[in-house]
Ligand SMILES: Nc1nc2c(ncn2[C@@H]2O[C@H](COP(=O)(O)OP(=O)(O)OP(=O)(O)O)[C@@H](O)[C@H]2O)c(=O)[nH]1
Ligand SMILES: Nc1nc2c(ncn2[C@@H]2O[C@H](COP(=O)(O)OP(=O)(O)OP(=O)(O)O)[C@@H](O)[C@H]2O)c(=O)[nH]1
């Protein structure tokens with residue numbers, strides 16, 4: 001419990017920094033391989049000509065994801081957690097100092113791929129966005145409820161694969177709403193671009209709120 | 212550290228029980244939705260006429276997976292971990308008492324879907340089997356190395372989807388061997404049955420060793 005209350009102090013400091021600088025910060029969470037980085041590279045390419053974008057990447061090892069983000073044109077900081085299973089607010093606070101964000105920026109935090117532990121750690125973000133790919137099965141909101149309860153938005157990704165998998169979209173949305181009645185849901189494919197406009201609209205609305 | 216040393220005492224007790232009763236125990240780990248339960252139901256159906264099979268299921272919430280296993284004909288115990296992100300040896304020890312396993316049984320432990328935390332917890336199993344689905348990306352062994360280092364076998368699942376995803380099988384196998392030079396690798400599809408014979412052969416060989 002001590003860890004969480006200490007984390008919350010750092011989270012509050014981050015949140016204050018974001019609010020003073022009009023920064024929209026989003027915490028992207030999912031299972032490993034749901035498509036967080038693929039979605040972020042497509043998002044950076046779509047936003048960069050209007051909004052400063054920066055990304056904090058969290059992984060046990062490697063800088064593979066930060067490299068992919070940099071290639072798409074945004075600045076990125078890679079945090080390696082080693083045996084750690086989630087990012088915490090202290091790590092994010094340091095990364096934010098390194099990034100020297102411009103006023104009105106969008107800051108995406110790609111958490112460690114893990115549907116359990118990151119649900120409990122506030123990073124100071126405006127919202128958690130949970131990404132569920134249709135290849136993982138429709139039952140995930142019921143089986144890993146804490147994460148879907150903590151998220152404001154669920155993105156159903158890889159909808160281009162729906163013809164090849166046994167995934168009941170309506171049932172999955174129903175399960176997510178049972179766990180979190182107010183959750184918003186966007187269906188998209190990070191590789192074909194289908195649904196990206198809705199996601200970009202959601203981001204722009206939240207950028208307005210953050211200013 | 213205290214948690215791990217206490218866990219190791221319970222793991223040793225479990226391992227002793229398994230060895231005295233000629234039980235093969237396997238700890239199946241993966242990201243959420245990689246296909247552990249689908250693979251297990253197919254495995255149970257293939258083994259049941261020759262070998263007693265039992266399954267311990269680990270999930271944050273629900274008994275959905277244990278129900279699926281029971282429908283395939285094996286006995287199953289469901290453990291709900293709540294906010295917990297992994298099974299531990301103490302939980303498994305209790306479940307084993309409930310199951311009253313026959314001599315020469317195969318015991319499959321399906322861990323909580325999480326590529327990070329379960330790597331550190333010995334349950335007393337003979338081996339960890341990591342399942343990676345081809346929809347998750349080939350870089351997972353490099354990005355989540357602890358789990359691939361702890362596993363004796365990697366199963367590349369959902370190979371029926373290879374025509375629809377960007378997944379380099381050779382690169383993925385190379386990455387896994389960089390992290391764990393001795394890891395065995397089996398490619399299969401839990402839904403079409405391709406590769407199941409190799410997996411069943413691997414199990415039968417380990418059943419012989421356990422007797
Ligand atoms: N078909 C399809 N594949 C996708 C889509 N989005 C991502 N992928 C693929 O899914 C795999 C994993 O994508 P990543 O973007 O690396 O996933 P991630 O969530 O960032 O993974 P980690 O950071 O390692 O947890 C890659 O092979 C991508 O090409 C999609 O919308 N459709
Ligand atoms: N195409 C294809 N789909 C598969 C395969 N194996 C599993 N699936 C699908 O993948 C989804 C998840 O399968 P599960 O067996 O529930 O996965 P799991 O690893 O047990 O999931 P959790 O226990 O929730 O972590 C389901 O929609 C399955 O139908 C496969 O070999 N090929």
Ligand SMILES: [Mg+2]
Pocket residue numbers: 036037038065110
């Ligand atoms: Mg990524």
Ligand SMILES: [Mg+2]
Pocket residue numbers: 247248249276321
């Ligand atoms: Mg399962």
